[in-house]
Amino acid sequence: MAVPTTAGGSDSALPPAGRRAGWASRGLRRERWLGYLFVAPMLLFLLGIIFFPLGHAVVTSLYREAGVTIRFVGLRNYTRLLDDQAFWNSLRVSLVFTGLSVALHLVVALPVALFLNQLRRGRTTLRLAFLTPWMVTPVIGAIAWVWLLDPHFGVVNYLLTSAGLIGANKVWLGEPMLALGSIIAVDVWRGFPFVMLIVLAGLQTVPKEQYEAASIDGAGPIQRFVFITLPHLRYLLIVATTLDVINTVRTFDIVAVMTRGGPVNATEVLPVLIFNTAFQGNRFGPAAAVGVVLLLLLLIFSTLYILLLQSERAGEAAR
């Protein structure tokens, strides 16, 4: 019987069993080292671009700077966060922004995906059209929206007043609630295609026979959606939502361009607070501490995502 080897040679050239086992084990060891060697460049790369900055941020969060003087303050930057109104306001804004944006991504993406899935003609063209906001660089999209929402020259006010929907021009980015609503709306515009794409992929895997059987049994479109489509999409929707939460809670570009966190910090999500604290306030230690807290928040969602994937794989294996 041939022993799998990594080096050349035929069966007739194999050494006796004892030596053979040792040789094979050495070969496996060498193969393992070769494996490490192959992944080493990527590991070093990741170390350089992810783990080193991460470690640096954690170290920075333990220091406080006053001009050229830097002193070690331990966890004081973290304990100060507990008393910092700006941090709690920012956390609240982040949760509202993320919660509403993610929910609305789903609310918009689901019907659009269902619509695209039913199309027989022009599906590719429309899919591309719906994907456009996602393909546009967020900063470019945000700048365009700033002009669209301009209180004096913006198209949005013009259209809404022309249609009689609003009496006078609105200052979309100038009032706290309107500004938060506006950045959420722009994030929904930019972010729903991602969820739509995942849902559309899921819809294409639902067996048509199930719909046919349900129709024969007299099920209407709503019943078919509730009892066939949704159960099939359940896992994908959870995965899409979890990924979307991870993406949305990190949003910086749209807010930075459109409001810079204003007015009166009404749209200051955590990444914008980090930016403002570090680069405008020159307080890199406290900013790094907020960054670490944001990282922990993201880790919670990432862990949830991994657990979901594992449970689904376990479920599939059981089936």
Add this chain to the structure above:
Amino acid sequence: MTQSRHAQSSGGPVTRRQVLKGMAGVAAAAAVPVGRARAAAPAVRSGTITLQYMTANLTEKQYEPVWKEMIAKFEAQNPTVKVEPILVARKDHWTKFVTAAKAGQAPDVVAVDIATAAYNGYLRPLDDLWSAEPASYRQAWSADVLSAASWQGKLYGLPSWGGIYGEIYNTEMVKRAGLDLSKPPVNWKEYLEWSKRLTKEGQQWALAILGGKTDSTTRMLLMWIWSNGGEAFNADMTQATFASNPKTLEAVEFYLGLDTVHKVVAPGAVNINYLEQTTLFAQEKIATMRNAYWGVAKVVGDNPAIKGKIAVAFPPMNGEKKVTMTTMAADSISKDCKHVEAAWKFAKFVNDKEWGVKRALVSNWMPMRTDLTTDPEVKKDPMLVQFLEYGKVARAYPLPHPMWADIAANDIVAATQSALLKQVPIKEAFAKLDADLAKKFKEL
């Protein structure tokens, strides 16, 4: 099996070691030209040094022809020096500078907020270079101007240009409102009367209050405070007095009241900064704007039809002492600069008379050298002369505080926005600001 396929294709067994050796050989062969190219690069550019130059206004259209000509001429005179302009939008200028400085890569010659940058160790003191210059050269700047470019007794910048603020009017809009610009408003009462007449609800407004998240919000607020004889801080800048100084609070209430009470202000104040203000003026949505001379160049650039319809007057006062504001930009050398001699040479070149005059006439940046204010070319421009006249009673900006960049663009803006949005009464918003700043000052 992989092994047998290798054996078949090459006529003999190929081990992984051989494959690895082969890959290493290919990688080494590929690396040779790269290494050669890298080695060759310094040779090609040997003897040439590159200076990075970054100021907040390089991206602004009215300055572009001047700085392009200036750099070309400097490079022609100094063939071993290349000047690389770093183009960053005004609002991102400070962020870009801090990021680069933190990474030890700050541009060589920069114009930034001196107190904050010097306090944080981002700039190189220039005293050794300055004192090596002949006295005749050093006399071109007044002691006041040099002190505004210093921090804790050390000189950190060569004062280059500034902006003296006046009240700029659209003469046509004023005429249409039945007002006479030969008698512009000189006090707050008259200004309010004018403002009411210049406002047509929903169509045009007298002015725009700057309340956006940049330090221009603070500039405007300070000017109104000073015009009432108020002070925003105590003399050594260890305490904020926005709510505790009655004159200061009165000025803040009057200024913000133009929006919240009198409604003579363009809507959306909390989103308006320099760019939005000049756009509104260029589009004839507002009839007046508090701005420096460069604002005139900007609006004419935005709307050439407005040329000839602009006049300037001294800002209306409510106090006894006439006062306005002048901002100052100075060319500094960053602490990361490796070619200090060349950088100093370039900073001096930028501040030569020729460029000072061109900056004034083409870009409308006010000259900082005292010997330029009497230059015959400068004197040919009546509006420029008028602004320079106002400069005699102008107070310097930014204020000399190491946290000024943050205080001006965040804390004061937040209080102003809160008051404009009527979230809390004006007094309460600014009392909170005083308390917040007291806490911040303690951290220094």
